[in-house]
Amino acid sequence: MKNRETLYLKIAKIIEDQIHNETLVLGSKLPSVRSAQKLYNVSLNTIKQAYLELESRSLIESRPKTGYYVSKSSQRTTALPTIASIDNHETENTPEELIDKVFGTINKSDVTQFALGLPGKNFLPVAKLNKGIINAVRNRGDAGTAYEPVQGSEELRRAIAKWALVMEGKITEDDLVITSGAMHAMYNALMAVTSPGDSVAVESPAYFGILQAIKALGLKAVEIPTHPLYGLDLDALKKVLPEIKACCFVTNFNNPMGFQMPDENKQELVKLITQYNVPLIEDDIYGNLYFGSERPKPCKFYDEAGLVLWIGSVSKTLAPGYRVGWIAPGKFKDKIIRQKLVQTVCNSSLYSDVIADFLEHGRYDHHLRTFRNKLYANYLQINRAVETYFPDNTKIAQPKGGFMLWLELDERISTTELYNTALAQKIVFAPGRIFSQYNQYNNCMRLTYVLEWNDRVDSDLKKLGSIIKNSI
Missing domain, CATH: 3.40.640.10 (Type I PLP-dependent aspartate aminotransferase-like (Major domain))
Structure with a gap:
């Protein structure tokens, strides 16, 4: 087992080096899974694991029916968020009221919800769950x-x-x-x-x-x-x-x-x-x-x-x-x-x-495979949108999973103040201030990408980017 794990990582490293030294450039198509299997003389599963590993690091991306390509994210130019120096002084500016305001949008169907980690209905197997409840009632003697x-x-x-x-x-x-x-x-x-x-x-x-x-x-x-x-x-x-x-x-x-x-x-x-x-x-x-x-x-x-x-x-x-x-x-x-x-x-x-x-x-397990594929596609979408619509000095985290994207904006920006402006345009996000007991992360925000991706979502990210640019 260990040898197989080492082998797929070794192949992933070879391809990663080819990307970094520009043997493979942005948009280059990688060999198909079967071609790569013959090239490296390994199993199909080993190649699939190597490609998944590269995908997880946003170095390559899969395109339906055409194969794997070197992704735009492999040429990443945006910086990562900075490591905070914890300012552990007490502050009267506690975030409870702001948290209440964010959670107050939980049932608002007319807003684009980037604030809360709530999977959209299209992510969940609702029909199968409903059938499961009916079966559970039938199968239990006590209902x-x-x-x-x-x-x-x-x-x-x-x-x-x-x-x-x-x-x-x-x-x-x-x-x-x-x-x-x-x-x-x-x-x-x-x-x-x-x-x-x-x-x-x-x-x-x-x-x-x-x-x-x-x-x-x-x-x-x-x-x-x-x-x-x-x-x-x-x-x-x-x-x-x-x-x-x-x-x-x-x-x-x-x-x-x-x-x-x-x-x-x-x-x-x-x-x-x-x-x-x-x-x-x-x-x-x-x-x-x-x-x-x-x-x-x-x-x-x-x-x-x-x-x-x-x-x-x-x-x-x-x-x-x-x-x-x-x-x-x-x-x-x-x-x-x-x-x-x-x-x-x-x-x-x-x-x-x-x-x-x-x-x-x-x-x-079947549901999770579908869920992860949708999540990863959404992550690539939101990352692209932020790079395109937000100010050039935006710092973007690089999650390896989950459904949160952490952003650090220009230090002159207060995302707490931005929140009300965005809410007036039916857009909500989580201001950075609520993620600490101290008065810090004021120029940060968290966006969730566990929502159905459509033209409105893309348009609202564009609006949010404009709001941020206009606030500097």
Whole structure:
């Protein structure tokens, strides 16, 4: 297995070098998969993996019925966002009101929604889910009215454990607790490993929901700088670990930056938290939305001490309204179950049955393949639109998966002020200010590309670019 993995990466590196030294120039057509198979004397699957790897790095792009070409993104001229110096001074300008304003657009059907990570209907297998609910009602003797175990449906836990191939058998149904979505799991994990007044390390910028949960529990967030491609600054984390009671990170396709921590960094992170005996709450809800050839490992894979609390969900990929998530809490499992008993007793048995059936019969894997293809196509579209319509000095992140694009604009721009102007034109985005507890990222914004791409979306990005240009 290792040799095959090394082989496809070796072929990808050869082609990457040809692109960088301009043996292959912008628009050049690559050999077909079958031609490349003969050229390199390898299997078709190895070539497909090599091409997927190059696609995930935006070096090549596939065009329907014609093949693979060197992409415009391979000649990338836009800079990556800068690594922030955390200004950890208290500020009266807290972002709660701004967060409320952004979430206030959740049901507005007349706006173009770049702000919230909500998959459009065309991304979801709605008809199959509806059929699954009907079948669940028919197949259950109680029609879904009875309680299920506090730990969660055994069938669903078993299906998740079997489906989570990325863990290579290290997770069983007994290791999992079903939750009402990922945020419920996050909240419970924080409650299980901290007490009011404790400090929790988070990435900066950080998902605003995590910052709000930390604040609601009377905890203190300690923001750790991140690199836009490689993620967490481990040296900065190491300096504060002696004073930290827990870490809370999104290591795969972080929200909002989109980075994927390299495996060696994840191993080093697990080594550090084990050394200092600090629990790590790992939000891995985007882990299955990769652009490359395979799903990246979570930190939980490297955890031997039971200190990593691994969180997953179908809220971003399959059925947001079902509120089905899970957590593998390691040595904190009993505490999590006790907390859940007090809070919600159990989850909806009907929704558990529908999701278990989707996982068990391969429907979820099929759906995810389609989902990822649409996401990647949208990412290329939004990246092209930003490069075309936004000011030339816009800095653009380079996500490896997920569905968020982080932008850094001219430092004279306030995206908080821009928000109202854009909203008046029926366009919403997430201002950078809400991704920190401090008064920073004011010239940044997050755009989601998990929406149906059409002429209006393209036109509204053009409008947004004009609004930004006119504000300088």
